[in-house]
Amino acid sequence: MVLLLLLLVSLSFGKVFYAKWDDAVSPIMLEYVKRNIAEAEKEGGSLFVLELNTPGGLETSMRQIIQEFQRTPLPVVVYVYPPGGRAASAGAIITVSADVAVMAPGTNIGAAHPVQVGGERMEEAVKEKALQDMLAFVRSIAKEKGRNQEVLERMVKESISLTPDEALKDGVIDLIAVDRADLLQKLDGRKVKKHGKEIVIRTSGVAVIDVQESLRESFLRVITNPTVAYMLLLIGFYGIFFELYNPGSIIPGAVGVVSLLLGLYGLGIIGINWLGLLLILAGILLLVLELVTPTFGGLAIAGVIALAIGSLVLISPDSPYGDIPVSVIATMVFATAFFFLVAGRLGLKAQKRKKMTGYEELIGEEGEAITDFKGGKGKVFIKGEIWNAISQDDIKKEDKVLVEEVRGLTLYVRKVR
Template sequence: MVKVLLILLVIYSFSYGKIITGNWSDPVTPIMADYVKRLIHKAETENAEAVILTIDTPGGLDTAMRDVIKTFMGTDIPVIVYVYPPGARAASAGAIITISADIAAMAPSTNIGSASPVQMGGRDIEETMKKKVINDMVAFVKGIAKDKGRNEEVIVKMVTESLNLTAEEAQKQKVIDVIAENINDLINKVDGKKIEKNGKEIVLNLKDREIKKVEKSLKEKILTILTNPTVAYLLLMIGFYGIFFELYNPGSLIPGILGTISLLLALYSLNIISINWLGLLLILAGILFFILEVVTPTFGALAISGVIAILFGSIILIDPDSPYGDIPLQIIIPVVLFSALFFISIAYLGLKAQRRKTPTGSEGMIGMIGKAETDIDPEGKVFVSGELWNAYSDEPIKKGEKVKVISMEGLQLKVERVKDGSKI
């Protein structure tokens, strides 16, 4: 009997699912789509009971919004979107993301709506194109509303008339399911609810479950900053001016370095290149900086820039959809430091070799010590570097005395007596 109880306890412990929670309080961008994918993947990997995503967003990109909704619909894990904290909003794309969840919830003093499509920057769309975009969006939200059992008419007005609702109005008009004060209140209110998910009926069993929060990764935090339109514009201008000043004054280096990195970041911010291309190009730029440090030593300026470029490029290189996850910092940092040390060492040895006296030719002869093979007064012969040379001196030098080469004119050396006066 005891063994049976132990077995049942083990089985129960393995089936005891978590609640995975996440938070997004920024515009709807590809970074949000990647974050949601990571959130859902973690929930699926850990066999979670549900995912709760709290949001506070002014809206964002249509493509990113659709990616988020596809992720919601593609998983068997129940997804709850919660507009939180009080004072938060789910506007535009955020409103459609909220209603696409299996459970849509809001905190008091929040609002939802204003989902009319606009161009990036908030400008209105040209009339003919606007009709096409709105009709497409209306069909899209109608499908979501019907699938989730929400009020189609009101949700369509969010798109066509920029309708905006308080939490109480949204619940009354059957746009959302629950109003909750906080996460614990939300869990208590949705516990036991039945939902339809991919053809299956699921009863939410969330009370007393472990809550596990998934924070933004370093990569997601950095890229969220980059996707800000103001940041994108500033990066673009810094990039142009930096490269211009480098071309105008070749060799100044710092403007060129800043310009190159800023321009690459701006290209990503403006959705011209993907995150993977940005990572690859930054790594290549970092390697180029290292090579330039070897060729034209800059006392570390290019090397430091190379470290920054490769470090950042390595962090963002791998797609979040990769089954292997991101490259860990424990690998990235040693590789970057080794690369920096390797190239700086080469640059140092190269600089040292440039400063070393040339062992052959006229420069290599200067300062060498030899001996007088004959008396020199003012001319004679000396033996230096294993060879016999014609030489002259401004002072008499006797045969056998040490001499030092002070200059070379053609094949004749100018020498002086070594002051200790000893003979060889």
């Protein structure tokens, strides 16, 4: 009877849906949050918790995530965790927009000044416009959630960052929780206002559902890693180049096109410096020109330099997605130069070589006469075999001969002078 009563109480309180995000704020995070909030609503959830650790990210994704928080009838908790983690930039604004904002000891929040992802410089007028727009946005959040407007504005204008104790003291967050168990305990019985109603959060004895990333979301997170996207881009060029110089291979071309598209998609989400991409394209073009019209290394050197500089500036150092390690860039630049100049040259040489089958492969081969030619006829030794041969030259035994034609089992040769 007691167990049945506890079950009924648990069901009446619904379920806590617990999500985790440890990456940049991006369209993938938006999809993850949106899907799981919808799932929580469908499955009778009573609370949605987002455990967050992020360096920030795209403003457009941030705003849409906050819109999801505002739309759902479920109370939303954002918990900055683990210790050493952070809710920076867009992540800070997502945190303070939650119905309950919580931080773990050893974390930090703030540094929300708007920046242009991609490496381009913002004009002063555009920068000021973006700043004022963001300030208005955080003022509206502060008013709705009862947070300290002045401190939130300083996060945006001055890029200040706060510890959990400072954030709690200044009215930026609501709670400090050591871990998940502590968080759920402190949330139990807490009241929040949402859509004009007062909601009492119940977490004691309530089922906690850990939500996972979908296969699609996991895959998209992989290809939006700057290093992976960069390597996919270059692999795409390799495959397409190989297909163009070896028509009909199919597989290299297909792999190249798919890799190039995935790389461009990932880099598009990350935000890139387009000058860097153009330099990479120019570098590869110069390497190809060196391959087909040798200039004794001039174009190759220029191509390697353009490729290296383009790779270094491709991702902005301010990008929340991180940058491409110099060791990876050096390895890929060397591999690209090797591929186009060495492997590519061998491929071209093989392609240009005259294709022959059967006895015709003897054309152009050198051998040795093993008899004197009489009446234009004699025997020659070529590639380990003795052949009947005909020649218009006066050939003596041990003279070197060159095969010019093959007719049946007879070779037509001339004397190597």
